[in-house]
Amino acid sequence: METKEQIRVVVVGPRGKMGREVVRTVLSDPELELVGAVDRTLSGVEVGQALGLPETGVILSTNLNETLVEAKPDVMIDFTNPNSVRAHVEAAIEYGVRPVVGTTGITQDDLRKWDEALRKQEIGGLVAPNFAIGAILMMKFAAIAARYMPHVEIIELHHDQKLDAPSGTAVKTAELIAKERKSLRQGHPNEEEKWAGARGAEFEGMRIHSVRLPGFVAHQEVIFGGVGQTLTIRHDSITRESFMPGVAMATKRVMTYEGLVYGLENLID
Structure with missing residues (x-):
């Protein structure tokens, strides 16, 4: 029987409250594979050690661009903040990586710009104010x-x-x-x-x-x-666990379309 290839995931902000739950979710889902984790200040530490989880084999990095190049992810999951997420999403799209964003405070101009860039790369992306x-x-x-x-x-x-x-x-x-x-x-x-x-x-x-x-x-x-x-x-x-089924679903569905989807409700009709 042919084995389905896992979706390769980079998590940005893995030590945040949402980021920790995202890492746990990726590690527990057989269809997903954690291949990178980018932290604002901590590097060189194994992700499991940093988060009090079993060993993952993934080392924290402070350099998103290097991680996107070396880890070759399919999807980047970001629950950081509006001041950081714009640069993260632009970098991900540049490298052909699909962004799944739970950060709020995103403007309509951001959404329009990202949709255009994603369509040029022929990949999908998702921004959702709520994943529950x-x-x-x-x-x-x-x-x-x-x-x-x-x-x-x-x-x-x-x-x-x-x-x-x-x-x-x-x-x-x-x-x-x-x-x-x-x-x-x-x-x-x-x-x-x-x-x-x-x-x-x-x-x-x-x-x-x-x-x-x-x-x-x-x-x-x-x-x-x-x-x-x-x-x-x-x-x-x-609890923040309530958001995780939606995050897992979005990570898988974002592989199936082109352009930006705003709102998880557009994926569950």
Whole structure:
């Protein structure tokens, strides 16, 4: 029987909270092979030793370009930060490596530029604000509900070390809702904020509120109001393991298409 060739993966930021889970996921999936790991400051140390895992045979490097050349990966997985990820993605595409990005704060200009570059290389890439399958379903259900209950507000709650607000998931949810309803001025027309920001951010007439506290991982409520009723759609990621099935799926699916896909929901229809 012919053995299916493994997908070769480089993980950027393997010592971060998400990066550690990604490394574990790659190591445990028989269809994936960890061939490189790039850290911002630590090099020359075996990945398993650095992360408290069994020996992997992969040595940490601080040089992404060298790793992409020497390891010859098929996919680069990056959950770092917007300031770093742009250079990482551009390098990956240049070397014909497919980026799978979970970093939020990516601009529409970035997405357009990356899509064009990926198509020139005839490879695929993925940027997703959330990899939890339940969160993707929450966004889809919210978009459907908005057709019938257009008055809506979003509350997203994350750990207090998150850098961007609102979250990428909240932004994506709002964008999906906006496609299903017209822009709507919600609340009283003479509403006045006694404290600036009390009503949250505004997008196409809906309000988005960000909570940052220790103890949270990633949570979101989409609250709809109608005559005599409310509807709340909520998703909670209790641990970062919740994102890993989506990461594994994306890593495999990105091998099958060209251009950039924005949002994991586009891969699960």
